[in-house]
Amino acid sequence: MSCEGLNPIPQARAFRRSPDEVMRLARMGCSHPTRLSFLRQLLRRMQAEGWRFDRPVWQIDAKGVGRAVYRAIGPTRTYSLVAFAHDLPPEARSDRVIATAWDATFALFDGTPDAADLDRLAANVPLQEAGRISPRELSLSRANRSVRLFDHVVERLATGVQPDAAMLLETGYLMRTTAVYGSGKFGAADRASIAGRPELSAPFQAEMLSVWLTRAFTVDLVEHLARTRGGSKAARLAPDLRRALGVGNSTGLGMAPFVIRHPVLLNNWMLAREEALARVRAQTGVGAAELAGFLAALNAAQANAEIWTSSHDIQRAKLADLREGLAQISDHVAQHWDQNTAHPWDDLWRWGQEVLPLEGQEALLAAMLEPHGALIDGLGDCMDANEDAYFPINGAMQIGELRAILQAHYDWAIGVDYTEPTQCARFWYVSEDKLEPRLGERHQEPGAARELPLDTGRQAAALWQALQGQPEDMPVAHLLLETPEHRPIVRRAQITARHPFAEIRDNLIAAQMLPIDILRCKLAFFGATRFDPRSDRWVRISLFQDAPYPEEMNGGDHEA
Amino acid sequence: MKHDPLTDEVLALSLSEIAALSARATRGAGRNWGEAEEAAEAACWLARAGLDWAGALLEVLQHPAPQTDCALRIGIALADAAALSSPTRNAHLATSSPCFLLPFVARAADQTGQKIRLTVADTQVVLAPGACPLIIGPICISRQARVTITTDQHDSPPCPAWPQTHHGAIRATEYAQLTQLMMAFTVPTSAHSQAGAGAQEDDND
Numbered sequence: 001m002s003c004e005g006l007n008p009i010p011q012a013r014a015f016r017r018s019p020d021e022v023m024r025l026a027r028m029g030c031s032h033p034t035r036l037s038f039l040r041q042l043l044r045r046m047q048a049e050g051w052r053f054d055r056p057v058w059q060i061d062a063k064g065v066g067r068a069v070y071r072a073i074g075p076t077r078t079y080s081l082v083a084f085a086h087d088l089p090p091e092a093r094s095d096r097v098i099a100t101a102w103d104a105t106f107a108l109f110d111g112t113p114d115a116a117d118l119d120r121l122a123a124n125v126p127l128q129e130a131g132r133i134s135p136r137e138l139s140l141s142r143a144n145r146s147v148r149l150f151d152h153v154v155e156r157l158a159t160g161v162q163p164d165a166a167m168l169l170e171t172g173y174l175m176r177t178t179a180v181y182g183s184g185k186f187g188a189a190d191r192a193s194i195a196g197r198p199e200l201s202a203p204f205q206a207e208m209l210s211v212w213l214t215r216a217f218t219v220d221l222v223e224h225l226a227r228t229r230g231g232s233k234a235a236r237l238a239p240d241l242r243r244a245l246g247v248g249n250s251t252g253l254g255m256a257p258f259v260i261r262h263p264v265l266l267n268n269w270m271l272a273r274e275e276a277l278a279r280v281r282a283q284t285g286v287g288a289a290e291l292a293g294f295l296a297a298l299n300a301a302q303a304n305a306e307i308w309t310s311s312h313d314i315q316r317a318k319l320a321d322l323r324e325g326l327a328q329i330s331d332h333v334a335q336h337w338d339q340n341t342a343h344p345w346d347d348l349w350r351w352g353q354e355v356l357p358l359e360g361q362e363a364l365l366a367a368m369l370e371p372h373g374a375l376i377d378g379l380g381d382c383m384d385a386n387e388d389a390y391f392p393i394n395g396a397m398q399i400g401e402l403r404a405i406l407q408a409h410y411d412w413a414i415g416v417d418y419t420e421p422t423q424c425a426r427f428w429y430v431s432e433d434k435l436e437p438r439l440g441e442r443h444q445e446p447g448a449a450r451e452l453p454l455d456t457g458r459q460a461a462a463l464w465q466a467l468q469g470q471p472e473d474m475p476v477a478h479l480l481l482e483t484p485e486h487r488p489i490v491r492r493a494q495i496t497a498r499h500p501f502a503e504i505r506d507n508l509i510a511a512q513m514l515p516i517d518i519l520r521c522k523l524a525f526f527g528a529t530r531f532d533p534r535s536d537r538w539v540r541i542s543l544f545q546d547a548p549y550p551e552e553m554n555g556g557d558h559e560a
Numbered sequence: 561m562k563h564d565p566l567t568d569e570v571l572a573l574s575l576s577e578i579a580a581l582s583a584r585a586t587r588g589a590g591r592n593w594g595e596a597e598e599a600a601e602a603a604c605w606l607a608r609a610g611l612d613w614a615g616a617l618l619e620v621l622q623h624p625a626p627q628t629d630c631a632l633r634i635g636i637a638l639a640d641a642a643a644l645s646s647p648t649r650n651a652h653l654a655t656s657s658p659c660f661l662l663p664f665v666a667r668a669a670d671q672t673g674q675k676i677r678l679t680v681a682d683t684q685v686v687l688a689p690g691a692c693p694l695i696i697g698p699i700c701i702s703r704q705a706r707v708t709i710t711t712d713q714h715d716s717p718p719c720p721a722w723p724q725t726h727h728g729a730i731r732a733t734e735y736a737q738l739t740q741l742m743m744a745f746t747v748p749t750s751a752h753s754q755a756g757a758g759a760q761e762d763d764n765d
Contacts, residue, residue, distance in 0.1 A: 135574070135725070184576030190726075192575065391601055392667055395640030430584065432746040440750065447747030453593040477640035480594070484636070487594025 007275070009375075015278035015346060020412070022270060023505040029517025030318065030358040032301075032366040035373060036273055037527030039544060041380045042208045045199060046553060049075050053550030055220070057118070060085055062228040064221060067122065070213040070550070071112060074199055079138070079206070080109040081213035082121050085221060093144050102128070102142035104175065104217070108210040110136050110189065128179070128186075129434075135189045138206035141180040143214060146248060150174050153222045153237070158230030162238050169244060169307050172530055172542045174218040176248025182207045201384050203265065204526060208543075215247045215544050246529070246545030252538035256518040257428060257437045260454050263495050263502035265385040269525050270501035272383045273365075276376035280368050281346040283375075286339040293371025298333070301363055302326045304529060312533045314514070318359050325360020329367070390495050393487065395477030397494065399470045405497045406464050412505045413457035414464040425511035428452040439515060439537060457507040459489035571735055573728040575604050581738050582617055588744035589621040591632070598636050598664075605663035607726045609693050612659070614730040618737055619657035619703075629704070631657040635664030638709070642668035651709040658707050662693060665709060675712035680705050686712055691719035 007013075021027070033040070057069035070081040084105045092101045105126045109117065117136070124131030125140065133140055145151075149163075149171045156163040182204070184190040194200045219242055226234040259266055305323050310316055332351060341347050345368060352364045369376060406414060418424045427448045431438045442448045453459065463486050470479065480487055496502045507513065515537045523531060528541035573581065583600035587593060599617060606613035619631075626633045634655055655661060658680045666687045669676045678685045683697035694716060730738075 184574030187572070187574055187577070190575045193725075388601075392671065393640055394643060396643035429747040430745070431749040432743065433749055435746065438747070438749055440747065445750045447750075450587075450745045450747050475641075475644055477637070477644060480640055481637055484594045484633075485592045487592075487636075488597060491597075 009279050009282060012275065012278040012282040015281040015343075016274050017277070019270075019409070019500040019503075020505060022274060023501060023503060025504060025506040025514065025517040027358050027362065028504065028521035029514065030362040031521045031524035032362050033524050033527045033529060034273060034276070034366045034369045036276060036369070036376065036380055036383070037525055038202060038204045038383075039208045039212065039527035039547070041202045042205050042212065043547060043553075044377070046072070046074070049199075050554060051075075053553065056112075058220070058224075060221065060224055062225075063087055064225050067118065068217060068220070069113065069118070070216060072209060072213065072550070077110075077197065077199070078112055079209055080112055081210055081217070082107050082109050082113055082118065082125065083214070083217045084122060084126050086126065088144070090147070093147070099178065100128075100130070102126075102178070103145045104214075104221075105142045106140070106210060106214055106217075107133055107137045108139040108206055108213075110138055110194075131186070133187045135187070135193065137188045138194065138200075139180055139182040139210045140186055140188060141177050141207075141210055141214070143175040143177045143218075143247070145175050146171050146173055150222065154225045154229065157223060157226030157235050157237065158233070160230065160233045160235045162235065162241060165241060168241055170309070171248075172244070172307075172545055173215075173246045173248035174222055175214070176250055176540065177211060177214065178250050180207045180211060180249070182210075195384060202380055203269070203383055208526070211247050211249075211543050212547070213550070215245070215547075216550055218247065219245065219549070242549070243546055246542035246547075249528070249541050249543060250538065251519065251523070251541070253437050253439060253515055255522050256515045257452065257454055259518050259522050260456065260504065260508065262385070262387060263492060264387050264390050264499055266504075267495075267499035267502040268383050268385050271499075272379040273369075273525075274501065275382075276369050276372070276379050277349070277365055279375050280372050281343065281349050283345050283372075284343060286344050290371040291339070294367055295333070297367040297370035298326065298330055301367055302330070308530050308532075310532045312535070314516075314536075315531070315533050321357040321359040322363055325356045326363055328356060328360060329364055390498075391491070393476065393480070393491050394494055395475055395480070397476045398472060399467055399474045399476065399479065400472035402476055402490065402493060403464075403467050403472075405493045406460060406467070409496045409500065409503065410457075410460040410464070410493065413460040413507070416457060416461060416507060418458045418461060418509075422511040423507060424455075424458065424509050426509045426513065428454040428509070442509070453488045455509045456489070456492060456503060458509060459486070460493070462486070463489045463493070569732045570729050571732060573730060575607060575726055575728070578607050578613060578726075578728060579604050581735075581742060582613075584745055585617070585738040585741035586621060586632075588741040588746075590625065591621075595626070595632055595636070599632055602632070602635065602660060602663035604726075605666065606659070607728060608722060609662070610723050610727040611662070611693075611699075613727070614734040614738065616657055616659040618734060620660050621741060623656065627656070629653075629655045631655045631660035635661045639664040639667040639671070642671040653707045653709070654704070655707055656704050658705050661707065661709075662687065666693065675716070677710050677712040677714065677716075679708040679710075686714075686716045686719060688712075688719050692722040694719040 052073040054071050055068065056071060057067060060066035060068060064085050065087045066085055068083045072079045086103055088101055088103045105128060107121050107125045124133055128140065128142055149167060152167060153163040153174065182188060200206055219237060223236055305319065305326055308319060310319060337348055352361050356364065416423055421443055424442055427440050427442045429438055429440055429447050429450055429452055440447055466483055466486060476490060480490065492503065516533045516539055519539050520531050523541050528543055529545050530542040531539060533539045579600040582603035583596045586596040586599040603613040603617050606616055623630060634653055661678065662685060665676050665678050669687045670689045673689055675686060675688045686694040
């Protein structure tokens with residue numbers, strides 16, 4: 001939905017960053033989670049609405065094999081995570097999408113499953129892609145143990161001793177998911193069928209709920225195994241150690257095409273975040289509570305940056321930038337920031353833009369948003385999208401207007417020479433074996449004739465060429481009758497004219513393009529931390545680290 | 561999805577599966593991406609309306625090179641031109657798969673804000689803006705036929721409500737046909753492409 005007309009702070013518009021600045025891969029690849037991230041939205045809603053949680057089924061044996069059900073009971077509906085724990089030999093443990101067995105498999109069920117539902121799910125969920133779920137399920141996922149840490153925790157707890165805190169922090173999770181499918185995949189409920197529910201209207205809420213309940217399952221499982229091994233000697237995981245655990249996730253290229261293929265959705269995510277930043281920058285003072293919240297967020301970011309490690313060269317350099325940037329911010333805030341100007345937050349932001357590396361700037365953004373919940377949390381309601389409404393092409397648009405749109409929004413694309421090998425080095429395709437998105441090298445591999453239409457810049461340039469010499473008043477419909485191959489980019493251009501943050505403004509087939517930049521942007525919107533790329537196209541992250549557990553949601557002191 | 565091609569069982573797909581399969585199969589059939597995206601959107605509309613989306617799509621894709629009577633091509637042109645004037649008034653067309661025209665005529669109704677009536681032999685379909693189609697007469701409106709499209713001047717009954725659930729059914733043989741078309745646009749994963757796409761060994765760290 002568009003919330004433009006409902007904006008209670010229209011003056012903030014003057015403080016917005018331009019899409020040309022925001023929608024560049026280099027900056028998107030420095031994104032940090034914020035309080036608008038989808039997992040934060042989920043936790044806040046459940047806290048505000050007083051959701052209850054229970055675990056009506058726990059049938060796990062001494063080997064850790066069996067099934068469990070976790071329920072999240074909201075004011076209107078109940079959702080259940082159905083978990084199946086398996087006995088997986090080490091040689092079968094793989095985080096690739098081509099794996100066929102996992103330590104645990106899950107489905108998020110719409111309601112409370114009965115025995116027949118559980119039996120149906122038991123026959124299908126462990127098979128993952130090779131099985132079939134139904135519209136009663138909202139997500140399908142699987143996870144593998146982080147073996148070294150998992151075994152260490154069980155072993156220690158079984159003897160009544162807490163695990164090594166440094167080891168826990170280093171990894172950050174007991175299990176990592178290797179895929180969380182939703183939105184109609186493998187027979188699950190379509191997004192459209194649940195998007196009207198208030199609790200699921202924000203993006204990826206079902207998937208986030210599934211992962212959050214999975215986190216509780218991972219802790220219950222280690223404590224269960226410790227008890228069966230150690231009996232009365234066994235200890236439970238200390239609350240502070242437990243809180244520091246998230247759920248890991250390995251993810252790859254599949255996420256990147258999603259972002260490109262959903263331009264209205266991408267726009268709404270980015271615009272909500274940019275509007276949030278603009279609202280904060282537009283403030284005419286710094287309240288005591290806001291200052292305290294900002295300083296706490298900065299401290300938390302610095303602590304997180306210390307435990308955030310990566311073995312990838314690019315990410316290591318970014319982490320160095322981040323730590324340096326956060327130190328600069330702390331110093332500036334303590335020593336130099338004048339909070340008595342007309343727009344002190346804007347002054348701080350402008351200082352950051354001049355001085356900080358991109359990592360530092362985007363971390364500053366997240367910290368500035370953190371203490372301003374009352375000002376910005378409502379923007380979470382604007383982050384979904386009715387994409388069908390924008391599918392029809394406006395055939396009556398005149399060529400002159402289309403040309404002006406390209407000049408205004410695709411300037412980054414239309415001047416590029418795509419015959420230059422480095423500018424068209426890659427091509428996106430669907431793999432024959434898993435029907436998964438892949439990235440090929442155009443000049444070294446076959447298959448470019450079957451390329452996916454994700455070369456947005458090259459398409460824009462081709463359209464620009466096709467428009468040359470055409471009458472200004474010719475309708476787009478007439479152009480498309482002759483050249484239907486331009487339909488995808490005409491649609492994108494018309495969408496972008498109304499949704500300026502819809503398009504990644506970089507060449508997505510260039511030799512130097514890093515898919516992990518797209519992944520990081522999307523994962524930051526999820527709320528992911530500890531972004532740790534293992535190549536230019538797959539990454540490990542953590543979700544829900546430091547978040548409350550189900551039993552801590554009500555009456556706890558943790559604000560989500 | 562696993563199926564036994566010897567028994568023509570009926571499978572049920574979600575809308576997102578229908579969209580992915582339809583787009584990829586259309587592309588695999590040799591159509592451009594513009595047409596593939598339109599075919600996917602149209603297949604989902606037919607499924608939401610409770611109609612035989614798979615049969616209609618396969619009928620269109622029987623002809624790899626778009627013919628002048630291709631319902632997909634005609635439909636796209638109709639929908640694109642809808643906002644230009646009133647092109648749907650008394651249009652007479654010959655098409656090989658009239659059912660596949662319906663989503664595009666529905667879009668023209670949305671864009672013009674007018675009710676449109678599509679007549680094929682003994683079947684009449686009323687398409688009102690945003691509404692589920694009202695089908696009067698035999699529902700099978702496939703095969704080569706002459707179609708008349710006109711602004712609806714009749715006092716037709718109100719359009720039915722959209723079904724609560726979409727019609728995701730597809731026979732296994734149709735699924736196999738669409739999958740075969742889809743596979744024509746996939747690419748064997750190269751070793752180079754796999755490198756760096758995940759952990760190269762096991763996941764036991």
